[in-house]
Amino acid sequence: MTTFKTIGKSEPRRDLPEKLTGEAKYTADVQLPGMLFGKILRSPHPHARILSINVDAARNLPGVRAVVTPFDAPKGQVAPDMPILDTEARYVGDEVAAVAADDEDLAEAALSLIEVKYEQLPFVTDAVEAIKPDAPQTRPGGNLVGGKPLTLIRGSVEEGFAQADRIFEETYSTPAQAGAALEPRAAVASWDGDNLTVWKSTRGVHADQLALSLALDVPRGNIRVMGQNMGAGYGTKDETRLGAITAVLAQRAGRPVKIELTRQEEFVAGRHRHGTTTTVRMGVKNDGTVTAVHATTIMDTGAYLSSGPGVIRRAGQGALYLYRCANVQYDGYLTYTNTPSGGSYRALGAPQGHFALESLADTISEALGIDPLEFRLKNHVGLEGQPGERVTPANEVLDTQPVEGGVPFSSNGLRECLQRGSEAIDWGQPSERPESGNLRRGKGMGMFIYRGGAGGRSIARMRLESDGSLRLLTGLMDVGEGSLTVMPQIAAEELGVGYGQVLVTFGDSETTPEAPLTAGSTATFSTGTATKEAARQLKARIIEVVAPLLDTEPSNLQITDDGVEHIQYPERSVSFAQIAESVGEIEVEAAISPGSRDHVINSFGAHFAEVEVDTDTGQVRVLRYIAAHDSGRILNPKLAINQVEGGVSQMLGFTLSEQMLTDPRNGVTLNASFLEHKSPTVQDFPEMQVLFADVVDPVGPFGAKALGEPPSIGVAPAVANAIYNAIGVRIRDLPLTPDRVLNEIEAQRGDSQ
Amino acid sequence: MAQLPISYSASITLNVNGTDHQIEVDHRWTLLRVLRDVLGLTGAKRGCDRGECGACTVLVDGDPVCSCSMLALQVGGRQVRTVEGLGDANSLNVLQEAFLAEDGGQCGFCTPGFIMSATALLESNTDPTEDEIKAALVGNICRCNAYGRIIESVKAAAKSEAS
Incomplete structure (x- = not known):
């Protein structure tokens, strides 16, 4: 057995001491001599052409030092479908113009002096509506990104369904979930001659440097991006527009400029987890063997593409690869709407896709009279990978999100996660019967697969x-x-x-x-x-x-x-x-360039929840939670446990309480605050146990694999399945709020009577 | 025609971490704004600016308050304590040491607020139950959801204060 000096030890988090004392500087804490405060004017319309902007009154307000509009902004793009500022607004909250002034109040006042003439355009706020033929068009190329779905196939689902004794199909939906990192995004820009320095809340300084260089047409070597401490983002803080606007204002004013988004702006103009509607169809033999899986996801990318293509791809990976099956297909429809833009959010589309897949797995288990754990143990993908022929040439690195079969994993601890997790929650034992007549308890589970970190x-x-x-x-x-x-x-x-x-x-x-x-x-x-x-x-x-x-x-x-x-x-x-x-x-x-030619590198896990449902109030309480993960060797146990616990709790928000609501009549985000987009608090944190499979990956550094995102994938199905186990009601739309639980109890009672 | 800002100012004495500051404040300024922008004490964070997240928590006369939702004018003559008054990275206090040992934070943006809420708790209750800890911290949101480690940190601090 290898002994290590520091690997596998819970070394204290290196940046924590200064975070505990307030010494840690975040972007909003940066103060520069002569610094101005910037503010952004946002569109009140979900879709409009900007005909003209009169900034005279704003410019004449004493203390206002710079203004930028789409008509005078540099012409560079901050993303393929997004210039620095545009003459078309695509959602309520889209950036229209910006000012820099001596202080925040003046900047705010200046915004109210800007006169914009809009020509309102037809709009659509729902992704399922948006892909219908007569839907209002958000863009000249149509609402469906790329004009066709992303289709991925291994084998033939027609053949797979032909082999099935029974076929099951269900449709599930998940809402937009705001990232709402506690640090609202902020940027500070300062020019020294031709050289630009940007301090920014970011997850990649080099990516920002490149993107700003392209947007502003300034050589990359003249731009320095400094990250500071980062008040989290979970993937959502990867846009460039804020930094570019700040830089343009600073250049015009000849002084440093800081822009801090307000909480409301962070909710609306920050990025969120894409809302989805997913239909999964599975074919099985009477003995429970899976013969075909076909998933179709419609995903709302909102007003801009952002990382949508990556998210729609990842939403299908569970259907393609979690169950051992020769015949699978995934069709992903990514659509534009006139709503705030989705983005990368912890595990991208995987939680959405797994929610549908792992809920349907329970429906099938029940129909076949097989225990849900047994159904997974019988069908989960093993170390040898999926059946089929390798497509990737032998000398090329394998994708960590493969479709092809015939490629083994470097390591696979999924079975150990299923076994140890189920033991920890006493899977075979029914939940205790609570004393009060309105309370029902139940257990549920879900397993998952995810890219392993290369x-x-x-x-x-x-x-x-x-x-x-x-x-x-x-x-x-x-x-x-x-x-x-x-x-x-x-x-x-x-x-x-x-x-x-x-x-x-x-x-x-x-x-x-x-x-x-x-x-x-x-x-x-x-x-x-x-x-x-x-x-x-x-x-x-x-x-x-x-x-x-x-x-x-x-x-x-x-x-x-x-x-x-x-x-x-x-x-x-x-x-x-x-x-x-x-x-x-x-x-x-x-x-x-990490990777393997011989193996697919993936992380795995299985989550188990025990819940209590109050059938009078619809309130769901998570009593116990077991998160079992194969992330290879754990390099720092305490940090790893924190990561898993945090990911689970964060996604209990997604499962039970959080959703961004858009008014379909006018495109306005209705709940851009922590009071209304309800974040879990310390009181919602359940009793939780984190288990790590005894796996050392042969490829990863010291045997490690990916850990950051996987904790977020298993939560919704484990909790939804536990609710079904408790009350016999299947709720197919997240979040599982008390009103929805009560309505479904009523509706499904009605059905059975 | 838009309403232009009208400001009135007043001079107040603000006692922060034991030191008096004579400050000319605009009547609209919050305590948070004065701490951050006038005194340069940036430990308290602006997470929402409307009393929802607790990242701006400081103690006023020993009680935890959202400094974003209190006007600086209200605090004249009162005792304000911020995270900067507790210790620096080289000499953490017992509570901060416990947070370090139990990994009670992730991105750290909410951390000063949690530290101040926990400080107020432990100064009034040296042996809190888990429910009391949760009740004292429920006004602080951690979007990384490091709640499990935060609860353990406060428990460990109470235990080490007692010993």
Whole structure:
């Protein structure tokens, strides 16, 4: 058994001390001399052409220093379907113009002096309506993105359904769920001649640098993006428009400008989890063997594409790959509407897709008289992967979201998750019967599959600095997940020094090498692999340069906490400071594109919930929750448990209380506040147990796989299935609010009478 | 014609973390705005600016309040305590140490607010039950939902204060 110095230990979160004392600076905390405050004018119409904008009165207000409108903004794009400012507004809240003034109140007053002439256009606020032939068109190319669905096929569902004894089909819907990170997005921009510095709430400084360069037509080398601490985003903070508007205002004013969104703006103009309607059709043999799975998802991307194509793709992966089956198909319809824009939100479409799939699995289990756990144990995909023929050429890296069969996983702990999770919740034991007559208890479960963490090309730089300290530099952002702690653990372990000895520089486009977004649960796997490789190289270089100093061969030397020593004669040693003094700074850089040609790398898990339903009030209380995960080796248990617990609690919000409501009459978001888009609080947090499968992935750094997003996938089906188990009522539309629970109890009682 | 801002100002004495500050405040300014923009104490965060999230929690005469929902004028002559008054990263207090050991935070944006609410709790109740801890923190939203670790942190702090 391998023993580690720091891997697998709960090293304290490195950035937490300064967060506990208020010293940690977030973007809104940045203060610069002469800084102005910016505000954005937003469209009151869901779809309108902007005919003219009169800014004279605003400009003449004393203290107003800059104004930008679509008619005078730079012409660059911040995204393929989004210029810096546009003469067409596509949802209520869309950016129309912006001002910078001496203070926030003046900026607000200036907005009210801007006169805009709009020509209102036909609009649509519902995705299912939007793909009908006579729907109002949000764009000249039509509402359906790409003009056709995304269709992915393995085998033939026609054949699969022909083999089935029984076929089941159900339709489920999930609402738009606001990301609503507690830090409203903010940006600060400051120009020095041709050079622009932007401080921004972001999950990728290099991606922002590139996007701002394209939007503003400023060379990339002239732009520096600094991440600061990031008040979370769960994937939602990946747009460039705010930074670009701030930069344009700062350039015009000749002074630094800060824009902080209000909470209401963050709800409306931030990104949210896409609303979906998913129909799943499954064919099974009477013994429970799955013969065909066909899922169809209609997904509302809102006014802009954002990361919609990635989200619609991921919504289908459960249907394509969770159950062992030769014949599967997924059709994804991504549609524009005149509502706020969806975006990346923790596990993208996977929670939506799994909600439908794993709810239907329970319906099928019941109809066939098979225990839901047994149905999963019988049919879940195993280590060998899916049946079928490999399509990817043998010398190419396999997709972590495959469709093809014939490709085995690098590791698969799904069965262990099912077994240990079910034991922990006493699956075979019915729930206790509560004393009160209105309370019913039940248990439910759901399993899931997700990409395992191999993401984009990552670069890590490691340095022995001139004072003898060791430093890791990456462009990664710690958005609350803990990479600022786990990366130095990986580096320290590989080097052979203590965790605390590796210093870290993150999230500054000028001083750190390029990293992909902190996204898709890829940071530990991808940047971690680059970090491990950089540490390996640094270790080799240090030993190589020390060998002549100690008059020996490199193979006789080892790294210690203090420096380098001779393995047989430890008294022959040099400290890191002495090495740096003798040979100067040593720097290495490792660039890797992670992945495997032989294996599909995926994470897995199974969630189990016990709930209590009050049949008088419709209130659902989660009594107990078991989250069992295969994320490979856990590098920092305490951070990992926090990540899983947080993901589950966050998605209890999605399951039970949160939804963005748009008024279909005028496109207005009706509940842009924490009081009305109801976030879980500490009082909603259930008794929870987190289990990790005993898996060491052969590809991931120190055996790790993805962990950040998977906790969010199993929650809705586990809770919805538990509610069904408690009261015999199947609710197919999230969130499972008390009114909906009561209405369904009434309706389904009515049906049976 | 739009309403232009009209401002009246007054001079108040604001006692923050034991130090008196003589400040000229606009009548519309909230305590949060004065702490952040005038005094440069940015530990209290503007998460919603309407008393829904608790990220701006400070103590006024020992009671936790949303500083975004209190006018600076209301606080003249009263004692304000902010997270900056508790300790710095090199000398954490018992509560902060417990949060570090139990990993009671993720992105950290809500953390100063939780620390101040928990401070008020533990100063009035040295041995709180889990329900009392939850009741004291229910006004603070953590969107990372690190609630499990936060509850453990406060429990650990109470235990270590008692020993």
